[in-house]
Amino acid sequence: MTTSDHAATLKILVLHGPNLNLLGRREPHIYGTTTLAQIEDRLRELGAELGAELEFLQSNHEGELLDRLHARMDTVQGCLLNPAALTHTSVALLDCIKTMPFPVVEVHLSNIHAREPWRQRSITGEGAKAAVMGFGWRSYLVALRGLVALLRE
């Protein structure tokens, strides 16, 4: 039996912002053809392997993402967040991330630094513990591994 067998289950919130419900059909040359449901299945599977219980929410509404973070403030240990377009606009989400007592890892399918100039600025990223981008759907898995490793330290 290894030490990790004794580690407590981690609760991790996974939030997806606007338009990510359309993954698979949305600009597949940029975001690929994997759907959000497939990404969540792969995350759930990896979470089980790593001892992390995941809760998912996709919303096209900024306030709904904020409300879920507030509601889970004292019950989760970390968060993976793809703020999607809100990355580049949302001071409200940045303020919220800074207020959370747990680490938030920002995730992007695409490498935002290799895209339009206005997309290269992440407002939310200023409050994030770390960011993973450019690996397509795999960004989420890399981010989950990183976050769990950090939380188990």
Ligand code: DQA
């Ligand atoms: C995105 C990048 C954002 O600029 C864009 O608005 C998205 C998706 C990504 O995952 O690559 O909706 O967050």
